[in-house]
Structure formats: C-alpha cells, structure tokens
Amino acid sequence: MLKTAAPKNARAKRAMAKREPQLNENPKTTLFVSGQKTSQILKLAVADLCTLKRPFVERFTKKNDIHPFDDASSLEFFAQKNDTSLLVLSLHSKKRPHCLTLARTFSYKMLDMLELYINPDTFRTLQQFKNKKPSIGLKPLLSFHGTVFEDPNQTKYTLAKSLFIDLFKGQDATEVDVEGLQYLISISATEPTDDIPCPQIKLRFYLLRTKRSGQKLPRIEVEEMGPRMDCTLGREMFPDPDMLKQALKKPKGVEPRTKKNIDTDIMGDKTGRVHVGKQDFANLQTRKMKGLKRGRDDDADEEVGVEDTASEAEEEEKTPKKARV
Numbered sequence: 001m002l003k004t005a006a007p008k009n010a011r012a013k014r015a016m017a018k019r020e021p022q023l024n025e026n027p028k029t030t031l032f033v034s035g036q037k038t039s040q041i042l043k044l045a046v047a048d049l050c051t052l053k054r055p056f057v058e059r060f061t062k063k064n065d066i067h068p069f070d071d072a073s074s075l076e077f078f079a080q081k082n083d084t085s086l087l088v089l090s091l092h093s094k095k096r097p098h099c100l101t102l103a104r105t106f107s108y109k110m111l112d113m114l115e116l117y118i119n120p121d122t123f124r125t126l127q128q129f130k131n132k133k134p135s136i137g138l139k140p141l142l143s144f145h146g147t148v149f150e151d152p153n154q155t156k157y158t159l160a161k162s163l164f165i166d167l168f169k170g171q172d173a174t175e176v177d178v179e180g181l182q183y184l185i186s187i188s189a190t191e192p193t194d195d196i197p198c199p200q201i202k203l204r205f206y207l208l209r210t211k212r213s214g215q216k217l218p219r220i221e222v223e224e225m226g227p228r229m230d231c232t233l234g235r236e237m238f239p240d241p242d243m244l245k246q247a248l249k250k251p252k253g254v255e256p257r258t259k260k261n262i263d264t265d266i267m268g269d270k271t272g273r274v275h276v277g278k279q280d281f282a283n284l285q286t287r288k289m290k291g292l293k294r295g296r297d298d299d300a301d302e303e304v305g306v307e308d309t310a311s312e313a314e315e316e317e318k319t320p321k322k323a324r325v
Contacts, residue, residue, distance in 0.1 A: 019083050021107075023251055027171035031084035032059040033075070035066055035091030041098045041120045042090040048126040048227040049088070052205070054136050056170065058082050066091075068101055069235055072110040080108040086167060096234060102163045106247040114159050115234030119200065122230045129226035131207060134182040139170045141181060141208070145188035148199070156233045157189060160201060183207050184222060203229040 007013035018026075030053055032046050050057050066074045068089060075087050089101040098118040104111045126133070134140075142165060148157040168185055186204040190196070206222035213219035239247075261273035 019080070021251075027056050028086050028166060029056045029058060029082070029084045030086040030088060030167060031078060031082055032057065032088045032090070033066065033078060034060060034063050035089055036063055037092050038063070038090050039092040039098055039120075041118055041123055042092055042100065044125045045098075045100065045118055045123070045227065045229065046088070046090050051126060051133075052140075052168075058084055068103060068110070068113055069237065072103070072113075075103055076105060076108055076110060079105045088167075099234065100231075102160075102167065104163060104166060106243060109243070110237070111243060111247060112159060112163070112239040113235075113237040114156065114163055115236070116160075116201070116231040117234055119230040119232065122228065124226055124228035126205075126226040129224060131223060131225055133225060134207070137170070138180050138182055139173060139176065140168055141184040142168060143184060143186045145186065146199075147191065148189050149187075154238055156198075156236050157201075159236055159238065160233065161187070181208060183225065198233060201231045201233065203227075203231065 007016055032050060034046075046059070050059055060078075064074065066089060068075055075089070079085065079087060085105050087101075087103040087105070089103065091099050091101065093099070096115065096117065098120055100116045100118065101113060102116065103113045144161055146157075148155070149161045151158055164185075164187055184206045186202075186206060188202050188204075190199040192199055205225050205227060207225045209221045209223060210218040211221055261275070263271050263273075265271055
C-alpha cells in the first residue's frame with residue numbers, strides 16, 4: 001500500500017482532492033516512461049504517440065530501472081504522483097526488442113498490462129508522411145478489423161482492444177461536430193492460422209478528407225498520415241476479476257434517471273403505461289343525456305301512487321276479517 005501523507009497547506013490539500021474519486025472523472029492522462037535501455041525506434045514511436053495524445057500526456061525523459069512484470073510498484077508510484085491512470089513503458093533488450101508495455105491502473109494499483117514488440121522493418125514515423133496533421137485535442141475515429149478482437153473469451157487481442165480504446169479515445173463528449181472528425185485510427189489483425197497462430201496487430205493513422213459528391217452527404221477519402229506500426233503481442237497480465245468488477249462499477253448519479261413506464265416503440269413514438277386503482281362502477285358517473293332524465297310530473301305521480309297504496313294497506317289491516325266479505 002502506498003503511504004498517503006497529510007497535506008501541509010491548502011494548495012496541497014486541493015491537489016490531493018483532485019486525485020480522489022469523483023462523480024465525473026477528468027480525461028485519462030497517459031504517462032510515458034523510459035526504461036533502463038531504449039532504442040531509436042522506441043524514441044520515435046513514443047514521440048509520435050505523444051504528439052497524437054496531446055494535451056493529455058506526461059513524459060519522463062530520464063531512464064528508470066523498471067521491470068513491471070516483476071515489480072510494478074515503481075509504475076504505481078509514478079501513477080499516483082502524476083495522477084495518470086494509463087502508462088506506456090519503453091524498454092529494449094535482446095530478448096524483447098523494441099518493446100512498448102501498455103499498463104492501466106485502478107485506484108493507483110496495477111490493473112492489467114500488455115507488451116507490444118514493434119517491427120523495425122515496417123515502422124514509419126509521423127514526419128515521413130508529408131501531409132497535413134490534425135489539430136491538438138481532437139477525438140479520432142477508431143476502427144477494429146479482425147475477428148480476433150471479437151472473441152467472447154478473454155485473450156490478448158481483446159485486452160489490446162480495451163487498452164487501445166482507453167489510450168486513444170480522449171475526453172468524453174456527448175455531441176461531436178462533423179468538422180472535428182479529422183483522422184481515423186485503423187487497428188487490424190489477420191485471421192490466425194497454423195503457421196501464424198498469433199498474427200501481428202497493424203496500426204494505421206489516416207487523415208479524413210471530405211469531397212463534394214453532389215448530394216447532401218460529402219464523399220470521404222482517407223490518406224495515410226503516419227505513424228505506421230506493426231506490433232507483435234508479448235506477455236500480458238489480465239485484470240483481477242474482483243478489481244475489474246470494482247473498476248467497472250458506476251457511481252450513483254452518473255447515468256440519467258429514466259422515467260418509469262415510458263417506452264419508445266419501433267416507429268419512434270413514445271408510449272406510456274398508466275396504472276389506476278380499483279374502480280367502483282356503482283358510483284361511476286356516466287354521460288348525462290336529456291332523453292334519460294325524468295320529468296317533474298313523473299316524479300310527482302310516482303310519489304302519489306306510493307302514498308295511496310300505503311294508505312289502502314293500513315285500512316285493510318284495521319278492518320275486521322268478517323267485514324271484508
């Protein structure tokens with residue numbers, strides 16, 4: 001467990017309050033850390049990723065003796081001090097050449113990790129493509145191609161898909177302007193075969209250009225802008241089920257409250273269901289019609305007839321039975 005120190009002044013207290021869990025979290029920031037030994041390929045790849053990730057990025061230039069699969073306490077310490085939930089470690093060795101380790105933390109504890117080995121023969125930098133680059137802070141379109149990313153079981157490729165979405169999605173937005181969609185990130189992998197059981201993941205970055213089509217919607221063309229990376233998957237650390245369940249738990253108040261008994265049908269019409277109490281039909285007020293109303297004369301005749309019948313019955317009771325013959 002990391003030791004939490006008490007704040008010494010108001011400024012430190014405000015800084016610690018920002019790191020605490022909040023109802024609406026800030027956009028995820030990525031921390032790029034260099035290992036004990038790196039290569040020129042890793043330096044160029046990290047520089048291009050930092051350019052695309054700005055402004056939600058932090059970068060360390062000094063070398064650090066870190067081996068996350070053996071001991072991840074150093075990365076957890078950096079994540080807490082810099083308030084970054086995503087980390088990218090660049091480390092080069094003979095056994096694992098040009099290795100980028102994608103790591104994700106929850107509550108400043110290591111959640112999951114995955115190693116990517118960059119192929120130096122097919123690698124191309126952002127500057128090698130002489131064209132326009134997107135503006136800072138724009139959200140990209142993400143496209144995944146390949147059935148390996150849709151596996152219902154937990155695999156390296158499903159873990160890579162989850163990490164890439166968190167890495168490139170940027171800040172959350174309820175509405176997106178079409179003019180702000182300027183580039184596309186395509187992540188693809190071929191089908192695994194007997195010869196290649198673990199195919200490479202290919203990262204391609206494309207500019208989106210709108211052309212006139214003569215219709216209401218424009219015609220979209222893509223142009224590769226770089227960088228170009230072909231990565232082989234290495235070691236992985238899947239998340240702990242209990243920690244993952246806690247990380248996916250949504251706090252109360254984040255999702256809008258839905259109104260009960262209100263649905264939308266296939267046609268898009270809003271329908272509602274009304275629950276009423278038990279009704280007493282004996283006291284039900286029906287529609288008043290003139291033809292069903294009684295007249296005043298009819299009511300008077302009925303009352304007179306009732307009184308006459310009652311008086312005759314009383315006289316018969318008073319008269320002796322012999323006198324009735």
